[in-house]
Amino acid sequence: MGGLGLAGLVAGGGALAGCQDGTTPAAPTGSPEPAAWAALDARLDGRLLRPGDPDYPAASRLFDPAFDDVRPAAVARARSAADVRACVEFARQQDLAITARAGGHSYGGYSSTTGLVVDVTAMATVTPNADGTARIGAGALLVDVYDQLGQAGRALPAGSCPTVGIAGLALGGGIGVLGRRHGLTCDRMLSAEVVLASGEVVRTDASHDPELLWALRGGGGGNVGIVTSFDFATHAATPLVLVSCRWPWAASAEVLAAWQRWISDPGGAPDTFWSTCVVSSVPSGGVGGTPALRLSGVSCGPADEAGVAAVRAQLDALADAAGQQPISVSVVPREHRRAMLIEAGCAGLEVAACHPRDRAPGGTLPRVAQRAASAFLREPLSTGGVATMLAAIERRQRTAGARSGAIILDSWGGEINRVAPADTAFVHRSTIASAQYVAGYDIRDPPAAKAANEAWLRATVAAMAPHVSSSAYQNYIDPELSDWARAYYGDNLGRLRQAKRVYDPDNLFRFAQGITPA
Template sequence: MSLRRRQLLGSAPAAVLAAVGAGVPPRGPDFGALARGIDGRVVLPGDRDYAEARQLFQPRYDAVAPAAVAYPAHAGDVAVCLDFARRSAVPVVPRGGGHSYAGWSTRADGLVVDVGAMAGLAVEGTGVRIGAGARLGDVNRTLAGRGLGLPTGLCPTVGIAGLTLGGGLGLASRAYGTTSDRLTGLTAVTPDGAVREVDAARDPDLFWALRGAGGGNLAVVTEFRFRTHPAHDCARAELRWPDADSAALLRGWQRWLGGLPEPLWSRVEFLFEAGPPPPPPTVYVLCLDGRAELERQLTRLADLVGTPPQDSRTTVAGYEETLRVLSGCAERTAAQCHLPGTLPGRTPEGQVGRDAYAARSDFWSRAGLPDPGIAAVLAAVRRYARDVPPGGFGVVQFTGECGGAVNRPAAADTAFVHRDSTFLTQYLAYWPQAAAPDDTDRHQRWLDGLWQDLRPWASGRAYQNYTDPKLPAWREAYYGSNLARLEEVRRAYDPGRLFRFPQAI
């Protein structure tokens, strides 16, 4: 059956539906019928490729065994998969890059709909069409070759779908908005099996919701259409102050953000291991407007900190190279970036090691983090060496990617509600894949302790793309005043709750 025919019908081929039946077949769903009904591929337990197909980005979820992993070739295939799941009562989850912190892009005994085969990219003037399976490294490299860019995050293996659906913050966000702010339209398959061309005029409520609702909710998107921004050479700096100046640095950095021009992005990062004293934090600054403006802002930062950095390096490089360097992938080949869930023939050789990790996050308002909160962060960094076993590492990141163009839209303009924040923090704990359960628990306790220590000053809001399964009141933390409208859209487009996971809308 042609794609156009499937789009018109909005449902699976009759042969598939006949094989599935109106209810659950006595012997379970016929995944063989599903495989015969799509142009893509279905991988089942026992297949040679199953071990790789079921894998997510991090090894914490390697033991989860879905009943099948489907790789649709186009939107019509996705419609077949959703019809199959609905009629056979099989739990279904979409998967983009597979980076869900909580592992919610897989499901035991469920059907995983992996969009990785739909990864095409077509530049159309200053616009671009991007298949939902594309990864950020490929997107940034291809666009930068045309002098274009999108405000995306750094990790090259993250999927464009998950990033965009959760709003999307990145290095160019203060200048050009969130990733989802650049959307002009998308192709989405809703739980009723309909393939929809969605934009501000067609299904406007769904278009509103898909710009911030987060991955796994409301629909499976198969293609995104964006307005790009110009991407030229960037000036970047890496600076270090002595450890004794860490508190002054965090105070001065927060004040510095208040007058920062929009073409600048910055991060203060603490990265530390168990055992030795923690190293001083590293400050990263990126300027889209060249070296002169960067140098002016570095001088202003040093004045606000009160002392000059003890180490400073400034570089000018192309946009794509800058993203690679800041992501930590400058010394790796593309083949060394692990792509979860890919099949043989697409699986990179020489993959880097896979660490397990957990993370939590906070958006901060203009009040920022006061001196007692800064002291709590620095105490937690020092406490890591005492409380956490060797073999892993901790990270605390203060990232200035809010403000500017991110904050110009009203909170209700899209589902991404975090329009009055000044910066974002993320706290991460990594441990070896083979860590004993007690060691894993100690990493988790350290992470939860730091997060809890900051509650007196935190805004209570968190980034939906940094999924936190322990987050209390997560609906309000992710969606705030937009929650009621999101729930209305969910009732309209997914009344039967086909998409279910612990933090589904």
């Protein structure tokens, strides 16, 4: 559940498709009677919404309208761990599929089900503490996390997309613009309150159920329980320097090569400087036009005059290495909270407006339809890899009627890679960048256009496969990925399956890409 995509950071929402022995777990078959639903409703402090309720349509929808045809039997708007416990016990007793939802950004639609959806968005309190920690409800959206922590002068390294939920993001890792300096969101997780498949409510930390905490720190959302709140270690919300550069498309190969050296070489970009290099097609209404190359960055080093000058010097060195000056450069210091709103695509908006238009009063942000996949780069792409990437974007630019498509390269390294792969469930600790392939479309597009969009995405993934690692980011979850369990979890997969056996031995929490017990 959580990441930086064309529309921002997207939550993965995780689960496994087959048992260890290759069999498929039996799907839940329960169909509760009306009296059973009424009994559950009576147990809840929050509302239980069923088809026919006027609030059900909005409550049943995910961020991506592609999943609007998934009709939950009910959506429970949980207000407490006791509500979640009641839902878990009900699902187990009724043999009913169950899944949790916060932001609802899963690329695979895994935060919905035809059974019972436990919506935790009402549990969204953000409480900064004097010791620098913060307790954050599992339903808090990133825009509110940044806003409420920022008011206390604190911050948390997390994603950019404002409507992603903190739970899905943290459970799947959590890359963001402060990652190179402060690590992943999951690295900052100190404890969590979790409702287990048994219905037991536990608070896990380094001294209590430490193996559960290990699994929650990057083991994918929805695998070992439903989290209701987290404690995180925060850091000071210092001013940031925002960077944006555009280069001519003709210089793309040289700029990409120089950028990869810059983020990976010891003498290149400092850990305080995160950046993303995006190559994208530009819809032109027909065939033609020129794709775009853009570099965006955030420096969490000094934001005074000397700090801004140092950032400009870094960009000058990058341009010199590429042998091509950018068309435009913007280097602007901003107060932390405002900088994160800008990174969220909410420049000029206040916090209330930077919410989903159909789920929050005053919200203005639309839902987005897109398909995506990912890979990690453990070393810079070869000349052939860069050429393959650029050819894919040019091919989409030449396709009549195609909507925007992009390959997004986010810089990793720094503090992220100082954590050993086995210290948390998040195993991807030796990468220099992630690659996200994104194909946008309109839900109203005809079937042929949607098929062509998917075909471009899959052809791009296949063409790039020889040039990237076989691993993938679980928060950019991909329903079409083969050997996905190994791609997401690598050498940590066996230990995760052991944790699943301890905390959910009967595999109550299961869906298409969820971990099965060892």
